[in-house]
Amino acid sequence: MPxxxxxxxxxxxxxxxxxxxxGGILVRPGTRGQRIVIEGTVRDGAGAPAADVxxxxxQADAGGRYHHPEDRQRQPMDEGFDGFGRVPTSDxxxxxxxxxxxxxxxxxxxxxxxxHLVLGILGRGILTRLxxxxxxxxxxxxxxxxxxxxxxxxxxxxxxxRRVAEGRYHFDIVLQGQDETVFFDV
Amino acid sequence: METAPYRRVRPGLHPPNDSPEYHSTRLRCPxxxxxxxxxxxxxxxxxxxxxxRIGPLDHDLTRQHAGAPLGERIILEGRVLDEDGGPVRETxxxxxxxxxxxRYAHRGDEHDAPLDPNFTGAGRTLTDAEGRYRFITIKPxxxxxxxxxxxxxxxxxxxxVFGSSFLTRLxxxxxxxxxPLLAFxxxxxxxxxxxxxxxxxxxxxxxxxxxxxxxxxxDIVLRGREATPVVEA
Numbered sequence: 343m344p345x346x347x348x349x350x351x352x353x354x355x356x357x358x359x360x361x362x363x364x365g366g367i368l369v370r371p372g373t374r375g376q377r378i379v380i381e382g383t384v385r386d387g388a389g390a391p392a393a394d395v396x397x398x399x400x401q402a403d404a405g406g407r408y409h410h411p412e413d414r415q416r417q418p419m420d421e422g423f424d425g426f427g428r429v430p431t432s433d434x435x436x437x438x439x440x441x442x443x444x445x446x447x448x449x450x451x452x453x454x455x456x457x458h459l460v461l462g463i464l465g466r467g468i469l470t471r472l473x474x475x476x477x478x479x480x481x482x483x484x485x486x487x488x489x490x491x492x493x494x495x496x497x498x499x500x501x502x503x504r505r506v507a508e509g510r511y512h513f514d515i516v517l518q519g520q521d522e523t524v525f526f527d528v
Numbered sequence: 529m530e531t532a533p534y535r536r537v538r539p540g541l542h543p544p545n546d547s548p549e550y551h552s553t554r555l556r557c558p559x560x561x562x563x564x565x566x567x568x569x570x571x572x573x574x575x576x577x578x579x580x581r582i583g584p585l586d587h588d589l590t591r592q593h594a595g596a597p598l599g600e601r602i603i604l605e606g607r608v609l610d611e612d613g614g615p616v617r618e619t620x621x622x623x624x625x626x627x628x629x630x631r632y633a634h635r636g637d638e639h640d641a642p643l644d645p646n647f648t649g650a651g652r653t654l655t656d657a658e659g660r661y662r663f664i665t666i667k668p669x670x671x672x673x674x675x676x677x678x679x680x681x682x683x684x685x686x687x688x689v690f691g692s693s694f695l696t697r698l699x700x701x702x703x704x705x706x707x708p709l710l711a712f713x714x715x716x717x718x719x720x721x722x723x724x725x726x727x728x729x730x731x732x733x734x735x736x737x738x739x740x741x742x743x744x745x746x747d748i749v750l751r752g753r754e755a756t757p758v759v760e761a
Contacts, residue, residue, distance in 0.1 A: 343611055343612055343613060343752075344609060344611060344613055344747070344749040345541060345611070345723065345726065345749060346541050346542075346611060346698075346749045346750065346751055346752075347698060347700055347726050347727070347747075347748045347749045347750070348541060348542050348543060348700060348719040348720075348723045348724070348726060348727055349542045349543060349698060349699060349700055350543070350686075350699065350700045350701040350715060350716075350719075350727070351550075351552075351699075351701075351715060352686070352688075352699050353686065353701075354634075354636055355624070355626070355632040355634040355636060355637055356624060356686070357634060357636075358624065358632070358633050358634055358648060358649065358650050359622060359623070359624030359649070359650035359686070359688075360622060360624070360688065362580075386555040386556050387554075387555035387556070387559075388555050390555075392556065394636070398575075398697070400570070400573070400574055400575060400694050401570075402570070408569060408570075408573040409573075409577070410573035410574060410576060410693075411576075412531060412569075412572055412573055412693075413569060413573050424575070424577065424578050425575070426575035426578040447568070447569050447570060448568075448569055449568050449569075450566045450568060455568060455569075455570065458570065460570050460571060460694055462694070462697060464699055465556065466552050466556075467550070467551075467552030467553045467554075467555070467556035467557070468545060468553075468556055468557075469542070469543040469544070469545050469547055469550070469553065469715070469718050470542045470543060470544075470545055471697065471699065472545070472558065475570075489565050489566075489568070492563060492564075492565055493563055494563075497560075517555070517556045517557070517558065518555060518556060518557060518558055518559055519559065522558055522559060522560050523558075524560070524563055525558050525560075525562050525563070526562055526563050526564070526565050527536075527537070527562035527563065527564040527565070528564070528565050528566075528567055528571050528695065
């Protein structure tokens with residue numbers, strides 16, 4: 343049986359290849375659900391903005407259904423939403439994702455998961471993709487989320503986007519050091 | 529209804545993010561341990577049909593401009609497989625690279641080498657029913673970087689593959705056999721020693737097209753599933 347091909351960094355020079363038009367805008371005219379904007383900054387261990395980072399996001403639609411054949415839930419899929427985002431950070435380390443608030447989705451052993459996005463972080467100096475999650479601070483279901491509860495309590499807030507206005511959330515990603523974002527082995 | 533989880537990532541397969549010889553890792557690698565979590569519907573699903581329309585010349589980097597790019601034309605072919613050796617069908621493969629002189633068509637590349645107006649260095653394709661992909665391109669040049677004194681990247685091609693879930697996503701680099709710069713490259717050498725060979729393509733006479741282009745073969749193996757399906761409650 344073949345062993346997996348090793349990962350390598352995306353490097354600093356991916357911008358002419360990977361970002362695509364509208365990669366950070368997941369909503370289309372017919373997309374169902376509450377439109378939201380998530381914005382934030384990626385920072386390194388010195389607190390400096392990380393300019394050459396690529397964020398890939400994956401989420402369920404507003405009804406909690408993933409656009410994927412292995413999601414066999416009964417509710418219909420929103421055909422106006424595919425759930426995938428890809429945004430490079432700007433020169434000042436910022437990113438913006440325009441999407442809809444995902445519905446809750448099933449979790450391990452029949453428990454529900456609070457609404458969340460899964461994020462893959464790629465960039466210069468990142469040899470193997472970092473995986474994290476983005477939750478929302480106005481969701482009561484966070485308190486019963488089976489994944490959040492596996493994270494040390496004092497670090498959970500690094501996974502929770504802060505509501506700053508109606509439909510707007512702020513979420514920073516800290517690659518290293520104080521307030522380092524929780525990254526997962528999954 | 530059955531679904532098998534993906535195999536956990538074993539040590540020794542991928543480069544550790546804490547690889548200080550590659551200087552850019554020093555302020556970007558997490559210092560806290562990763563938190564192990566179970567695979568949920570959020571991870572065993574993933575972007576599988578997000579590629580939009582693939583153009584007929586997207587896989588041929590030598591025909592994307594008015595003229596032919598300078599450099600040594602090559603055919604790059606391989607299969608995308610899972611850990612059981614099965615084909616990963618109809619998955620998006622993206623490729624990017626510098627030109628034959630070692631310069632990227634990127635505003636951040638400050639190397640004093642010429643740009644080629646006939647070469648952008650980006651391509652994409654879908655694998656076929658056997659998991660096969662094929663690109664036509666030119667062999668990229670080596671180029672200097674500022675990691676350490678007299679640092680040079682060996683010729684390499686960046687590859688991005690999705691696979692069937694969020695967990696199969698892979699970004700890697702493919703190198704050329706016999707390159708003397710490999711021994712000095714901290715990015716290549718960040719990979720555990722026993723796994724480095726899997727990043728080196730093989731020269732393939734069978735793929736080489738007479739009086740036209742050399743052929744290189746590079747198979748890509750994505751994370752596979754556990755053998756035993758888990759019955760969902």
